[in-house]
Amino acid sequence: MKKPIHHRTTRADVAKEAGTSVAVVSYVVNNGPRPVAPATRERVLAAIKRTGYRPNSVARALASGTTKxxxxxxxxxxxxxxxxxxxxxxxxxxxxxxxxxxxxxxxxxxxxxxxxxxxxxxxxxxxxxxxxxxxxxxxxxxxxxxxxxxxxxxxxxxxxxxxxxDEREASRQVTAHLLSHGYQEVGIICGPAERLNSQDRLCGWRDALLAHGVEERPEWIFHTPYTRDGGYQAAQRMLQGATRPRALFVSNEAQAVGCIRAVSEQGIRVPHDLSLVCFNGTDQSAYHVPSLTTVRQPxxxxxxxxxxxxxxxxxxxxxxxxxxxxxxxxxxxxxxxx
Known part of the structure; x- marks a missing residue:
């Protein structure tokens, strides 16, 4: 048994249902350019509802000059x-x-x-x-x-x-908050080295260290993708090093979540054993365990x-x-x- 063929409802179908011309249907649909009597407009709108007609957005865009x-x-x-x-x-x-x-x-x-x-x-x-x-x-x-x-x-x-x-200034401020706790061994998990926003956040971290007289340790700079897995992998590299920082600035929320997972697998507690702050937090930051100290954008x-x-x-x-x-x-x- 053949399936029934459904054709797209056209303005001609609406015009036939309403007992008007196709032009009048167009004036109602496009709200002009010519006025339509209220009774006729109501008849066309009722016909549109009965037939299920949907205006062609491409055609309307061509007529109006806007795709909305x-x-x-x-x-x-x-x-x-x-x-x-x-x-x-x-x-x-x-x-x-x-x-x-x-x-x-x-x-x-x-x-x-x-x-x-x-x-x-x-x-x-x-x-x-x-x-x-x-x-x-x-x-x-x-x-x-x-x-x-x-x-x-x-x-x-x-x-x-x-x-x-200003991502550099925001990164400086959140790192400065971390340093206000008195930490001297501070590392960073940041984005890929070639990314300009990664460079901004790295510079903000450096600005804070310089202002607090804290030595920068190149072996504690970990470039990684802006993902949970990126944070996880960077934390694993950190844990395999000869030394590890006591505090970290992590350059986005996803990286922070991955980092915390990696260190917790080794019995390292945040913030008891490793303090951490991050950038670009969202509503999710407050519901993580522990909740994240972060920079939020409006x-x-x-x-x-x-x-x-x-x-x-x-x-x-x-x-x-x-x-x-x-x-x-x-x-x-x-x-x-x-």
Whole structure:
């Protein structure tokens, strides 16, 4: 027995159901350009509901000049901070009657460029962008004429819209908090050496050590991917060394979780035996055991500002810098009885 063939409901079907012309249906769907009598409009809307008609978004975009979509390109959505920022951008976009299309580069620059070109080909109204290694494809975006906002630091000479937190200063502050406990043996688990944000966080750690007169130990600098497994592997390398630090700055939340798992397998307790602070904490930081002392970025405020930047875009470049927040948890040792 042959399956019934279902055809897509068209405006002609709606017009036939409502007893009007296709043109009148178009005026109702597009809210113009010609007025439609209230009674006729109600008849068309009722016909749309009965037939299940859905307007063709591509055709509407061609007619109106807007797709009502934004694009978001990120290095890796598995990163909890990036996921939280993407969530807030999505909510803000929906509140502005826009749809967000997500592009996850999987830490690949080649895939990042492919995603950008695909989103531009879909005529998105604007693009939010975090580059894999802070060497973004600005020339491609500028050539397209599409409004875009960078969601992290880039070279100021590029003259583009940017929202950011000063990651070097934030890293300095959270490391300084760790040093305020009196530790002299302080290491760092940071991101890949070639990443600019890894370099910023490493410089912030060094700034804090220098200000507190603490010696930097090159053997306690561990570069690793921004993942739980990266933190786990870096901690294992640390434990295999001839000496190990008494305190650590870990450059993102996922790395911190992996690090704590690795040291706990060897009976090392955080913060009793190893104090730890991290960068780019999320809501998850408070629910880890121990809870993490971390730097938090104002994700909701950043997302709201980024949406406003695209909405009001007129071709100019704007920098919006946000203050970070130091959130005290258990991992640094503050809450231990003394």
């Amino acid at each position: 979509t934004y694009g978001l390109v990120v290095p890796n959505i598995g990163n909890a901070f990036i996921a939280s920022l993407a969530h807030e951008l999505q909510q803000q976009a929906l509140a502005n009657d826009m749809v967000m299309l997500l592009g996850d580069a999987g830490d690949s620059r080649k895939r990042e460029l492919q995603l950008i070109n695909n989103l531009l080909g879909q005529q998105v109204n604007g693009l939010f962008y975090i580059s894999v290694d802070r060497h973004p494809y600005i020339d491609v975006l500028q050539a397209s004429g599409t409004p875009f906002v960078m969601l992290d630091r880039v070279d100021p000479a590029l003259k583009v819209n940017v929202i950011r937190v 994700v909701r405020e950043m997302a709201s500002t980024a949406i406003r930047m695209l909405t009001a875009w007129k071709g100019e470049d704007t920098l919006s810098e946000f203050s970070h927040q130091l959130e005290i948890g258990e991992s640094c040792g503050c809450k231990l009885a003394r």
